[in-house]
Amino acid sequence: MLLPPLDHRLSPFTGLTREHWCAYADHLLRSAHQFGTDDHANIHLPGANSRYGPRSDSLEAFARTFLLASFRMAGDPLNTGWIAEWYAAGLDAGTNPANPDRWPTPGELGQAKVEAASLAVGLALTRDVLWDKLPERVQEQLIAWFETVIGEEYPPINWVWFQIVVETFLASVGGRYSDEDIDAGLAIHDSLYRGGGWFADGPERAYDHYVGWAFQVYPQLWALMAPHDPRVAARKTLDGDRLADFLDDAAFLVGANGAPLIQGRSLIYRFAAAAPFWVGELSGHTRLSPGVARRAASGMLDYFARHGSITDDGLLSIGWHGEFAGMKQAYSGAGSPYWAAKGMLGLALPADHRVWTAVEAPLPVEVADTQRLIAAPGWQVDGTRADGVVRIRNHATDHAVAGAVVADSPLYARIGYSTHTFPDLTAESVDNGVAFVDSAGRLTHRTGFEYLGSYSEGGVQVGASRFTAHWIEPDPDAGPDHGSGVAGVATPGPSVTVVSVTRGAVELRLVRVSGASDSSSGGALRIGGWPVDAASSVVGSVLPVPGFGVALDSSGTFARPGAHPMGSELTIPWVGTSGTAHDGDYAAVVVLAGDGGASADAGVTFVAGDGDGLGDGRFVFPDGASVDLSRLWGARLGG
Known part of the structure; x- marks a missing residue:
């Protein structure tokens, strides 16, 4: 891939600017699209399947790359028509009941509940450039597909947000939704709060990067999706303060090499760990300077790019640096690493946003x-x-x-x-x-x-x-690996x-x-x-x-x-x-x-x-x- 020259005036630590981020995003998207079906509904990436099988994994690859695509479109709608066109076709084919290769619905497959959230968030962020331009038939197909989440059970972990954001999107486009589902999810979210901006991912002592890329990111995206929802207004200060508190700690957990702390499950999501730094800027709930936020995020992208996380085919492999099959967990398929897309959330911010125009500032460990x-x-x-x-x-x-x-x-x-x-x-x-x-x-x-x-x-x-x-x-029959001993x-x-x-x-x-x-x-x-x-x-x-x-x-x-x-x-x-x-x-x-x-x-x-x-x-x-x-x-x- 071709990258712009490094800019060490604006970015003295990494040299990376918004143009570099755009180049990486477009390279990842174009490379993944090479493995898409003719109708664009499914992306069959090479590699091992998850325990849920190829239908789930191909949907996962579509949804997670779509999340990245939505950030690109939201921040630069005039120059991303090619992205909107590609995904519009896939959204149609994937939800068309007459298509034999359609996606499994969230009501049919548990993993589809996860991927539905990425689709809903992406469509909400690009409503004027994508959703509003879809034919009414396709909109109705999508609404019907999303509506299968209503009343479904979700594990009492970060998954509750997948239901909240989908039903919130449904409410915004005239679909059916359940206030009871949303309220129950918010109650579980609050029950997992442990103070200081930190959440446990369930009743166990499970503290990891999900605190940042799930428990802190989704409340702010939800607030953008439903600015007039009284629940959003009632929680604005609470959720904002929790995010700011978490970011105060998170800045201390990034090394000068750009790596996030290497701890916890789903590490194959790599630079998704940058997501909370971006969402602090997106929402305004941060005490970090914009230069520190971009230094942390760009440091992560640079770290993984330099260490081979993007293959010669332009894909994200299962691994940390390069591919490493031993990091595969039961729910990991070839599309799973594309939750790294969350770490590119900053692309939803326009080029003149302060996080892109401020000079990079040192991380805490680079100061003292x-x-x-x-x-x-x-x-x-x-x-x-x-x-x-x-x-x-x-x-x-x-x-x-x-x-x-x-x-x-x-x-x-x-x-x-x-x-x-x-x-x-x-x-x-x-x-x-x-x-x-x-x-x-x-x-x-x-x-x-x-x-x-x-x-x-x-x-x-x-x-x-x-x-x-x-x-x-x-116990040889102890069940799938989801992070516990x-x-x-x-x-x-x-x-x-x-x-x-x-x-x-x-x-x-x-x-x-x-x-x-x-x-x-x-x-x-x-x-x-x-x-x-x-x-x-x-x-x-x-x-x-x-x-x-x-x-x-x-x-x-x-x-x-x-x-x-x-x-x-x-x-x-x-x-x-x-x-x-x-x-x-x-x-x-x-x-x-x-x-x-x-x-x-x-x-x-x-x-x-x-x-x-x-x-x-x-x-x-x-x-x-x-x-x-x-x-x-x-x-x-x-x-």
């Missing part, structure tokens, strides 16, 4: 080292300006409920995630873990842990959790409390083990570090803290050969015990540093106190910051 506690997901964020890496340590997110006894979800339950490392996708792993290994080599899990709280003091951040370590024999037969191990004390690239990880002698299966302790590609410029290390607690007398590096989403070989350092772990306190220093950042040999020193009481002494970080041991096991973290 950052520290931030995000309460709902239990994340402590540490960004380092020297290497641009953003890290979180996680003590309240596992895509489960407290007390659950299942396997760890690799994308939710690890102690750490970053913008520069991809989690080990195997459930049993030392990746940012505290686990026990039995004689058969099986590792324990921590999902269902108790969050003990977090706080910041004296230049360090502290977070903690407690759990009963458990081995899991997975796999169920199975559990064998309990010792009780563990983990405290993460962080300052920049350095984490002091304290581990208290109890009941080791009482557990049905003994095991050696493993404290694992960051999953780093062997060829990466970032480095990770795990070192014991001399002079404190029970000795960690064993160490090594786990290697998982073969391709992973960011490279060809994953390596994870660890320290632990050479034999069965005993009750007591252990301490390790876990480091992740990039070019120009902290040394991988950075250590934390333990200085014993003058007394001999429990909790006497302090830990000193490489730059001199310190924390008293007595503060780390006290009531402030739940005891």
Whole structure:
């Protein structure tokens, strides 16, 4: 594809302007259209099907590329007639009852409920240039197709918005709709709110990018669709404040490399993570400067474009950088990655909008080292300006409920995630873990842990959790992968409390083990570090803290050969015990540093106190910051 010259005057960090975004969007659309049927109703992209089959997947590819097309048309109606013409034909053929290749309706297929929302939003945004110009027959077909959502059941997660926006569109074009459906969806949405701009995607502790690209984006699009609906007016301040609060945190979760935090399900949607930054500008509910918003969004697009997310055929593959089949979830088909279209929402804003005319401004991690506690997901964020890496340590997110006894979800339950490392996708792993290994080599899990709280003091951040370590024999019939840990037969191990004390690239990880002698299966302790590609410029290390607690007398590096989403070989350092772990306190220093950042040999020193009481002494970080041991096991973290 041909791109305009980079403009480092307007965009000093990425060089990307609106013209670049348009070029990428048009390239993606034209490339996908090559796989469309003659009537344009279905786009049969190459690759594996989802569990719902090819009829669902071809509709998905049409609907999600249409969402991107609608942003292009809304922001530049005079120069996108070719897009409107292509999709108008498909909208007709896809909803024509006489067409043997018509789309399954939302009343016939659950996944069609998702795709209906993209069609409804897109048609609402382009009403004057597309919907109003469709023949009455086609409008009636579409209304009848959309009306099959009325009264349907939707899972009590982000899916409720798919029903809300479809029925809101129906109301705007004279179709049937149900106020009861809309009100019930809004009530579920509010029930999932956890404060500070954050939503859980269901009753579990499921915090991920759906907070931004679903729970924050849809309320604002809905408001645009129904500006005169009294419910919109009544919620304007509430939903706007929630969005602004979320964006305050979201800006701290983007690395200087442009990558969003690599955590949570559906990561194949890639730069969809840019959507909340755009919707803040679209709605006016943001405290970020427009230069920061575009820096975050353009950084993401640039990151993925540079790392091969767009294939030689101009398609978005299932993967993170390039194609990686191991990231496919049960609901993933070849069209699924095109939910990345949400990240191009900024194209709905005209060229003279402030977000396009402002000069790019630096992200928080590009200004200074950052520290931030995000309460709902239990994340402590540490960004380092020297290497641009953003890290979180996680003590309240596992895509489960407290007390659950299942396997760890690799994308939710690890102690750490970053913008520069991809989690080990195997459930049993030392990746940012505290686990026990039995004689058969099986590792324990921590999902269902108790969050003990977090706080910041004296230049360090502290977070903690407690759990009963458990081995899991997975149930082979556990069902499709939707992000949760796999169920199975559990064998309990010792009780563990983990405290993460962080300052920049350095984490002091304290581990208290109890009941080791009482557990049905003994095991050696493993404290694992960051999953780093062997060829990466970032480095990770795990070192014991001399002079404190029970000795960690064993160490090594786990290697998982073969391709992973960011490279060809994953390596994870660890320290632990050479034999069965005993009750007591252990301490390790876990480091992740990039070019120009902290040394991988950075250590934390333990200085014993003058007394001999429990909790006497302090830990000193490489730059001199310190924390008293007595503060780390006290009531402030739940005891």
